[in-house]
Amino acid sequence: MQKCSMTMNAGGSELVQTGAAPDVDTSHSPTGSAAQAATESIAAAGEEQPSAGPGAGALPGAPIIPASESVSTNSAIDLSDTCVANPAVRIRGITEIGRDGETSRIGSWKPPFEVQRGFEASFKEIFQRAESVRVPMDAVPVPTKSTPYGTIDELFDRLQKAIAAQASLSERASRLLAHWTLSTWFSDALSLAPGVAIVGPGYEGNLVLFALRNFCRYPLMLTRADISSLKNVNWHTTPTLLFYDPSVTKQMASHLGCTATRGHLVSDAGCYRDFFGPKAIYVGEEVSADRIPLFSLQVNVHPTAAACAVEKASRMTEIEVQELQNQLLNYQLKNLVPVYNSEFDASELTSDTRAIANALGACIIDSPGLQSQLISLLAPVEDQRQADRSTGIEAVTLEAILNLCHEGKVQIFVGEIAFEVNRIVEARGERLHYSAETIGHGMKKISLVTRRLGKSGKGLVLDLATLKRAHELAAVYGGVGLEQDENNLHCQLCFANKKVM
Structure with missing residues (x-):
């Protein structure tokens, strides 16, 4: 030839x-x-x-x-x-x-x-x-050496500004992501590896993933969140997984939430593996709550005219990324044990928000100011969750049960509860209608188990134990039904549970 x-x-x-x-x-x-x-x-x-x-x-x-x-x-x-x-x-x-x-x-x-x-x-x-x-x-961006970072406040400030610039994010969103990015370097010392769920337009969501990729510990970007992807990852060093999957299933979201804590095992070719570690996922523009993995920060992104008019403006130089990677490694090497022994407790928050805050706050060493700011950043998340919880069907059911309790009844049927629920939602201008069967299933979810009350159907016997349980649940769901009015002025259980909220 x-x-x-x-x-x-x-x-x-x-x-x-x-x-x-x-x-x-x-x-x-x-x-x-x-x-x-x-x-x-x-x-x-x-x-x-x-x-x-x-x-x-x-x-x-x-x-x-x-x-x-x-x-x-x-x-x-x-x-x-x-x-x-x-x-x-x-x-x-x-x-x-x-x-x-x-x-x-x-x-x-x-x-x-x-x-x-x-x-x-x-x-x-x-x-x-x-x-x-x-x-x-x-x-894959990884450190080349350990470089002094100065103080944690200086390192955090550089990290937050870099994330904000690359992904065109608000200060609040970029600060939350900076806290999360820092925590990925300490997953070996933490009992919980919080996740991130990114909601918004695909372009902006992808920008956030790329910004996180530059600074997380051992970041791997994957195009789909599924079990086979987890099995193919090298887990000898705990990676940070970054998924772009607007079609993530409810089942996979549940799997990702489970792997935020140690001990949940997945079967793999005859053996079991633990896929514990930090994970972030872009879930799309609109998403239901059951497609947000447990223990995840939800970060909402929005279209912005300022986002990367010139491609070069969206990229940090390799030297800048490398410097921050090296400084983050240095911070990890100096503070792994202090993070493990941290006693930080965000007691102002509740439930999984408190657990997320405790994990993120433990990664801040020698800066009470940053820890305090973290609680302030998560407070709106807590408020929104409380608001969502207080307007859900479970909350309305509890409100209906307390209304009927305060009428002096000794037992109430599920049909009566459903009638009261529909009266409440109609008074609020909603057009939804709930059947007795739907309300009965909802009561089981909150551990108010009904029993058969003769030929008339199932319901609740309002003994002291049931009354205490209903009032305690009402406090958990935002205090629904505990507000003082002419029907419960002398209810000691309402007074006691209102105090502990």
Whole structure:
């Protein structure tokens, strides 16, 4: 087969020249023997070897430069004489696919790219980006060394501003994500690895994932949240998993929530594995509560005109990302044991919000101010959850039960409770209608189990234990039915549970 190379015609265009020695830039190949070995391995497997395309020097997918070598400029062609007004050089580096004009066979080659003088570093970035697609694990942001970070307040400020700039986020959202990012470096010391659920337009959600990828500990971005993806991850070092999955199922959301704590095992080829670790997921523009994993911060993002009008503006330089990675490593190395022994307790919050706050706050060492700000950031989350809880069907059912209790009844049927529930929701302007069966199932969910009360159906016997339980649940659900009115002025249980709220 004839060999071909590139030459320049009088007009400056490149032509395929057959019958000549190939114009191969071997400065980008690891070794000549390595390239030969790659060729031989394909031939041995019975695959068709690509013909030598213009300037062919490597097979598709073969390494172009060794890890320690930058984009070579040994084969650069100085074009300053021919383009005085716009001096440029030609640099080989990125492998392209070409067709041999004589044989029509496909081959790979490294054509020279024209680069204006002074922009060689940009070409290097492009080259490295191309390489990171071929070998994606080499592109994962990880520390290169441990670098002093100053104080935790200074480190947190740099981290928060970097996340805000990259993802065009509000200060509150970026501060929450900065707390979460910091916690990913301490998952080995924490009993809970909080998650993040990102809600909003896909473009903005993807920006947030990329911003988190730059600064989390050992970040892996995955396109789907499923069990097979978890099984394929290398768990020898706890990674931070970043999922883009607006179609995540309720079942998978439940799995992700379980793996925020240690001990939930998943069967894998005859053995069991623990996929504990921090995880963030983009769940789409609109999402129901059961598709938000347990122990997750919900971060809402919105379209913004300021978001990355120029692509370059959305990227931090590699040096800036690396500096923060190295400083975060230094903070981890100095504070792993103090985080493990932290006694921080966000007692102002309740339920899983308190657990999330305790995990995030434990990662802040020697800065009570930042810990206090964290509680302030989570307080609206707590308020919203309380509001949602106090307007849900369970809360309305409890309100109906207390209304009937305060009428002095000794027993109430589920049908009576359903009638009172529908009266309450109608008075609030809602058009929903609930059946006795629906209300009965809802009562089981909050551990108010009905019993058969003769031939008239099921209901509750209003003994002291049932009354205490109903009042305690009402306090949990935002104090529904505990407000003083003419029907419960003398109810000691209402007074006692109102005090503990």
